[in-house]
Amino acid sequence: TKIGIDAGGTLTKIAYFDENLELQLISFLSSDMQAIKYWIETNHSLASICLTGGRAEQLKKYLLSPMDIPYIVEFDATMAGVMYQLKQENIECEKAIIANIGTGTSIHIMKENSHSRLGGTGIGGGTLIGLGQALTGITDYKEMIALSKLGDRSSIDILVSDIYENNKLPINGALTASNFGGVALKKTLNRSYEDHLSGVQGMIGEVVASLCIQAADAHHVENIIYIGSTLENNDLLKNIMESYTILKEKKPFFLEKHGYSGAIGALLES
Ligand code: ATP
Ligand code: MG
Structure with missing residues (x-):
């Protein structure tokens, strides 16, 4: 075989x-x-x-x-693998932005059976394990993911609502105004490894999702398919990307075999 x-x-x-x-x-x-x-x-x-x-x-x-x-x-190869999985999972999706969150992140567009690369970012799975290690010393991937799920990033990040407080909000107050800005600007004494790791997941998810959302807007596409092993057993990252994509009125898709396309x-x- x-x-x-x-x-x-x-x-x-x-x-x-x-x-x-x-x-x-x-x-x-x-x-x-x-x-x-x-x-x-x-x-x-x-x-x-x-x-x-x-x-x-x-x-x-x-x-x-x-x-x-x-x-x-x-x-x-990646596109062929994505097409195969869409068919297997009975997902109707002819036009989509595809983001492969591997060591780094690569962003593509699939349209009428052709595809092209739109761009990418160095923020990806390597950032998760690298920045995660720099902040906590943890090298075990599973341990890092498990801890990140227990964290709270409200003291790590600054939300739009934190800045505007009682002023009239120009955009959704729940959006992140500054990833990790809270570490410098919020007077919290105890930030745990869990909190830092959840902040890293938040930063990666939001950077990648917002690049994809902008690409989707520019190319008049509604669907965004997120793949790559960084999503494997990582519901926190999935949830961050899913909710942000929906908030921006796009349709997120995740494939069962994330990293194997x-x-x-x-x-x-x-
Ligand atoms: P690229 O496509 O950029 O060359 P890659 O194909 O190796 O990289 P993927 O396999 O899609 O990338 O994803 C790698 C990421 O998956 C890692 O950076 C890490 O965040 C995550 N990951 C999932 N499982 C593991 C694991 N067992 N060990 C290390 N990283 C893992
Ligand atoms: Mg890869």
Whole structure:
């Protein structure tokens, strides 16, 4: 059987169909090429691979395959994987902004079966683990996500309503006026690791969602599809992005296999 591999900046995702034609997904740290090689050699043949992602060339060298391993462009693979999942989940969506929140974030538009890249931001999943580590020293991803859910970012951020207090509000008072501005301007003595981590999640979610909302406005698109492993088991980030997108009168979509679009696309296009 064939396998699709998306070797990303942080995680390497693998997709394949098992004997019962059920889609199977597995991920590894991209830094652990030995584990990836071992998994491929014990489960599949090198001949069955199709690669995509920014680390594809490095992985290809590491695998020492005697024949050439086919490669497809990351954006094409991602789009194919997104289309497949939309069909599987019965989601009607012909035009959409697509944001892939990986190590960094890449923003695309899908329209009438074609797609193009609109831009991106360095604020992404790498920011979550990097800034999270800088603020708390925590390196375990699961622990970081779990703690962030327990936090309260009301003393971390400044809301529009904090600034305007009793004045007439020019925009929705519940919107964030300044991510992390509260750390400098609000007189709270105790801010926990949990609060800081929830502030990081808030900043990432709001930056990415607002870029997507602006792109949607500029291109007269209503739907925004958010993908990438940063959303994996991360309901807090999902909720932040979902509510902000709805507040701005756009339709947010999340796919079940958040981080696996590229790997699924590589599998299908091979
Ligand atoms: P890029 O597409 O930018 O090259 P990538 O494909 O490796 O990067 P994804 O796999 O989509 O990116 O997402 C990586 C992010 O997912 C990490 O930055 C982190 O926030 C999050 N993540 C989810 N699970 C883990 C994990 N087990 N270990 C580390 N990060 C994880
Ligand atoms: Mg990626």
